[in-house]
Amino acid sequence: MDSSHLNETATVTDPNPESRTSSEAAAGRPGPTISFGAEGGAKSLKPAREDGNVKLEELHAYYGSNHAVRGVSLGFPAGKVTAIIGPSGCGKSTMVRCINRMHEEIPGARAEGKVMLDEIDLYDPRIDIVAVRRSVGMVFQKPNPFPTMSVIDNVTAGLRLTGASRGEMDDRGREALVGAGLWDEVKDRLKGPGTGLSGGQQQRLCIARALAVNPEVMLMDEPCSALDPVATLKIEELIGELKQRVTIVIVTHNMQQAARVADTTAFMLGGELVEVGATDKLFTNPDDDRTEQYVTGKFG
């Protein structure tokens, strides 16, 4: 279905043409190619696009002196949905924001450890932060379409830097909207304002916008908490379809949602990873007492 060329900042690396289809994601793929920046040598590494396995190794994150994430080691397998659950303030959003290196945008915040995307450490000093974010996309809690742009401009916002032509961008935008299940609803108002849609539609627009850049991993930080149940259901169905295309990590407060959409669930408490396992098992027969107390609602 998806036949667009991966036209990453074409000035920098050799274009790495590749198509993602659901059957290909399941099949084995050649290892990643590390491509170097234009300024010669190892000045910047751009993670190439293969399977999309993410692995955190001893990740620590700080806000100033506040140790928010404590030595988390966790893997997110490609083609699967992993949910992160835990009470407020346990560090789940912080940990997830370390994966696309958004955490360090906050003044005074820093992270240590390794975040491996396939065989590349995203925290390698040679890595170009901007390129990381094109491989690891993010959808936020509150839908945030750009208010000054139309629907189609919103979807293609991440593409405009690649020097692609208007026609190519519109094609990829259309594919992304189809992939996000929004095409039928907006095809007649592509030029209308992005903020003119309902909350659920806006969130799917944000998902389409993130998809258009063709990431391997999609991080979702409580994407449905601001939406009504009908919109939530649509997005959960969407997650089920998308997981073949992108590795999905979803932070959620809603344990029932984790049970509905996630293959694997990880429970965090006080900045630490307490337990991780198949969703069914975590909810019905957890190993750790703390997990059991949380999922049965003894604290929250």
Added chain:
Amino acid sequence: MSPGESHALMLDRGNLKRRNRVNRLVTVSSTIAALFAVAVLLIVVGSVLSKGIGALSIHFLTTPTGLFGDTSGGISNAIVGTVIIVAIAAAMAIPVGLLVAIYTTEFAPTRIGHVVRFALDLLNGVPTIITGIFVYGLIVIPQKHQSGFAASVALAIIMLPIVARTAQEVLTLVPATLKEAAHALGIARWRTTVRVTLPTAAGGLMTGALLAVARVAGETAPLILLCSIFAPGVLTEPSEGLASIPIFIFQSSESPSPEAHTQAWAAALVLIAFVLVLNIVARAFYARSRKRMGA
């Protein structure tokens, strides 16, 4: 606690009447103060209107000032001169003010941002006559003559902090979530500023620019020092002296002839109308911008 007891707690303990009286007093006095402020505006505009309307005519607006106290002329050269001086000042101050604001809100470390903001506030408080003297020493003395350009430089210095501070306020109002969304898409910082932050804040930025223009259109002190000697007729060369509305008002009001006084009022009316229109347009832009960012 029984229902009877808790209800008893709600009963008036005697100070309700006093609180109501204080309430009424404050409401009434603040309403009077507001009405007073509006009344002052209406009185000023009203008196300018009534005193100046006699001299206001198409002829007045399209004929240059007469020579040596001849009151048969008008203010066409003054209007043209003001427009040129203010336009050049705006062309200098608005881009620089905007860039300063972008720098302090998007790129500068917090400490430097505070220092720049403080410097701008100080600059805002400098009396305009001092700015005039400064530019006099800077430009008029070396060139040995006054010019419209010198006046523009002084006005630009006065405009700069207004544009920069308003722009800063508006840029910080752009929700951080929008910038986050752009960064998460892999859009570089400067591009986020140009494609997301600036367009979102555009209405408010326009407001700041218009308000700054409205403010300096009537600044007289620098003009007296820098651009009050000029040849007759409609002039457009900014490297020479140009006529201007504030200077016309000033010179006409010093004349002994009552016709000149009426002309001064009429010129004041033109200036006030210009400032009022700019303010209304500026507010409209700001309202539209607020609506967009709240969405």
